[in-house]
Amino acid sequence: MILLAPTYQKPEGPSGPSRHTPVLLQEVLDALRPDEGGFFVDATVGGGGHAEAILHASEFTRLLAIDRDWEALQRSEERLAPFGDRVQFVHAPFSALESAIPAEWIGNIAGILADFGLSSDQIEDRERGFSFQVDGPLDMRMDATRQKLSAAKLLAESSEDQLEKWLREFGEERFSRRIAHAIVYQRRFGNLLRTSQLADLVERTIPRGRQGIHPATRTFQGIRIAVNRELDEISALLEAAPRILAAAGTLACMSFHSLEDRIVKRSFRNDCRSKDFQDVLPKGVTAKPAEIRRNPRSRSARLRAIRRSAS
Template identity: 40%
Template sequence: MGETGQVDVSTTSATDPARIHVPVMLDRILELLTPALQGGERVHVDGTLGMGGHAEAVLKACPQARVIGIDRDPSALAIARGRLEPFGDRFTAVEAVYDELPEVLDSLGVGSIGSMLLDLGLSSLQIDRRERGFAYSVDAPLDMRMDGKQGLTAADVVNTYEPRELLRILRVYGEERFADRIVRRIVDARELEPFEHSARLVQVISDAIPMAARKTGGHPAKRTFQALRIEVNAELEALEGVLPAAIEAVGLGGRVAVLSYHSLEDRLVKNAFRDASSDSAPRDLPVVPEQMKAQFQLLTRGAEKPSEQEVQTNPRAASARLRVAERIRSHR
């Protein structure tokens, strides 16, 4: 996920993923992660493999490293497997959600890892394939499932959720200030006819937002579609699960990197890294016992952003925020 680009997948060969997407903040991520993958065979986990752009770069930059790629989207996994086949047994692909990290590592007999990357958000494969229903700029079925297997779809959420639940989702997951107006319009419209495709929903959302507000802040449906996607795929719950698992999995000198794309994700990452990089001793304790000292240190000052040049080349990277932490004390 998150490996964004500007080429429509429907007109691009699936065997040429390098033309489909551009991995976000690639050089900076390599700079921060490769020191943790030096000296012997180290394991790097790409928890959001996508089409394998970041994973390929790690495999090239760290010849001794082994990469485990996790993704819930079988279409992306198929492309990544083909792309990374030349690396042989140095690469292992696993179909799973990233919060299943402990189970994945256990099944592969991996005790600890050198580094992990989470590139949250959507990949170009998901955005550009209209039938997936993620894009609000084209008419498509209201699906939004990342793996196409779970039962809940965006249509189910829009058509069956109680108004108060819709309101909560739009306010919390979408940070939509006109959530109440949008929900009222959705409820009125679905009583006439259930929502099946995105175009009608986009129109209802747009009509609910005051004209003056439509001229700023991007597409009127952006926040609502974000909220629906997060709800359908339980994204924040998965992130809350994987962060402590990743922190636990990395060995001494290991590093965890997370690229987030909206404030809700970044806040969870910020808090998890803050806790891991803080002493657990009471503030008034004169000497901090070794076992209560911080286990991690932050390698980024706040959340780093992509350069202006990268944003110009790849506009979808504009909202990316990178945080990286390194284990400085062993816990095993």
């Protein structure tokens, strides 16, 4: 059953099964140890690949599957149907983790997984507006049912200084000032409404970077992180998750760029200052060449994990 906020309007369902390949799958299982059974939370269930493997590991494993994206939740609900009531679904941002968890699970959770960022299903759906490689509406919301501010609205209404800050801090874009100025100047002639308009504007505004990297890559990352408040979400999750773990419970987080990884690394370092937690992957784990060949998206992944002490 999917738990919904009372005001929620159900959108059209997704088409077809997930095209997302779970990243560092064996490494996630090694960190979480679901074969011992217990309560697990997948805070970013996405296409359900990690979730399926967690549920497969033991018939005594139960899973709470969270995603803020309704379509992802529907896809994973179909995929995980064979596990029956061993899995429950929650449509919520993971910043609401504590309120999403059934009361009897609090303090009894054996493992929590957060696999940040976007799934291939989201990136490849042009109507979601995440990709500069195909034309689509400039949306970028992970949860269009609850988030009011699309990328187009944010670009139309934000000040030049605010846009510059997002591009610099979230996109790590060195031409942030130039791009922010160009976006605001463009408004005189009409708002940016399509991904191709934003990608073209950036391409016209800044020099071509290293070969193979589209000049709009960093701009799209910066705007997407701003639209979804992604870094605030991660901080809120990292604050709440350690509190609800059982003794010997593990929190595993997978990042896809340095901004995410820095937040995780700092937070885990703080948690491990007390004797309550131990860093089980001190340097983090990255994908091996064979996985990168099979799934290029794994190239930038880094998995980190901490574990609560056993007593």
